[in-house]
Amino acid sequence: MGVVIGLTGSIATGKSTVSLMFDDYGIPVVDADKLSREVVKPGRDAYNQIVSVFGEGILREDHTLDRKALGEIVFNNDEKRKQLNEIVHPAVRSEMVRERDQYLMQGDKAVVLDIPLLFESQLTDYVDKTLVVAVDEEVQLKRLMERDGSTKEEALSRIRSQISITEKSRMADEVIDNNGSKKETYDQLDAILRKWEILP
Numbered sequence: 302m303g304v305v306i307g308l309t310g311s312i313a314t315g316k317s318t319v320s321l322m323f324d325d326y327g328i329p330v331v332d333a334d335k336l337s338r339e340v341v342k343p344g345r346d347a348y349n350q351i352v353s354v355f356g357e358g359i360l361r362e363d364h365t366l367d368r369k370a371l372g373e374i375v376f377n378n379d380e381k382r383k384q385l386n387e388i389v390h391p392a393v394r395s396e397m398v399r400e401r402d403q404y405l406m407q408g409d410k411a412v413v414l415d416i417p418l419l420f421e422s423q424l425t426d427y428v429d430k431t432l433v434v435a436v437d438e439e440v441q442l443k444r445l446m447e448r449d450g451s452t453k454e455e456a457l458s459r460i461r462s463q464i465s466i467t468e469k470s471r472m473a474d475e476v477i478d479n480n481g482s483k484k485e486t487y488d489q490l491d492a493i494l495r496k497w498e499i500l501p
């Protein structure tokens with residue numbers, strides 16, 4: 302049976318960057334962020350529930366979700382974030398398990414579940430190994446502000462919505478230090494995959 306790797310980190314620590322490296326090895330990745338965007342498309346159950354809870358003020362003119370507006374609400378209010386999670390997460394979880402099992406059935410040696418909230422949502426039972434991508438907090442803040450063009454306040458409200466990267470690193474089976482170059486990150490991933498006997 303293939304190994305299921307739970308890939309996580311905290312926001313902007315480099316999960317997507319490492320997930321692209323898995324692509325290079327031909328190891329399939331199931332991306333929870335991507336699924337969470339699909340299950341809230343107009344007409345889907347989760348979309349209808351979000352509109353009924355948060356109102357039409359979080360819709361754009363074309364009726365798709367205004368993710369920035371919804372983000373401003375939920376990253377500044379724990380109760381509202383919990384409500385959104387309760388709507389979106391079950392749909393993401395069932396799709397993720399379906400895709401994971403499909404890869405395992407077709408005989409893949411490993412499959413990656415890229416889940417930002419692996420520890421927050423207590424999803425570690427869905428995976429065999431946990432891999433955390435970590436950077437120092439000042440690097441995280443800088444990369445997040447640069448990537449999203451966000452203010453320090455906006456970036457900090459997102460960072461504070463998650464368990465700290467220090468704590469996640471303590472819970473992980475393996476940690477990749479992504480403070481350095483992408484090449485250094487690649488080398489660490491390579492070593493871990495060899496240690497786990499996923500690569501020869």
Ligand SMILES: CC(C)(COP(=O)(O)OP(=O)(O)OC[C@H]1O[C@@H](n2cnc3c(N)ncnc32)[C@H](O)[C@@H]1O)[C@@H](O)C(=O)NCCC(=O)NCCS
Nearest residue numbers: 311312333334337368371372375386389393417418462463
């Ligand atoms: C609030 C929303 C609309 C903001 O959308 P936006 O396009 O700005 O961000 P995006 O979805 O690309 O998420 C970026 C990052 O934010 C962090 N994040 C997203 N949702 C959450 C959450 N509920 N709690 C903590 N961190 C979160 C993750 O690190 C994620 O990688 C969106 O994040 C959302 O629907 N969140 C709820 C679903 C969820 O938990 N998704 C993450 C894992 S399934």
Ligand SMILES: Nc1ncnc2c1ncn2[C@@H]1O[C@H](COP(=O)(O)OP(=O)(O)OP(=O)(O)O)[C@@H](O)[C@H]1O
Nearest residue numbers: 311312313314315316317318444448479481482483
């Ligand atoms: N080793 C690195 N050196 C320089 N920049 C990097 C490195 N790793 C990642 N980055 C940059 O940092 C930003 C955050 O990385 P990435 O998008 O991979 O994080 P993430 O953990 O997937 O974020 P999110 O939680 O929002 O999904 C991106 O702009 C990325 O290009």
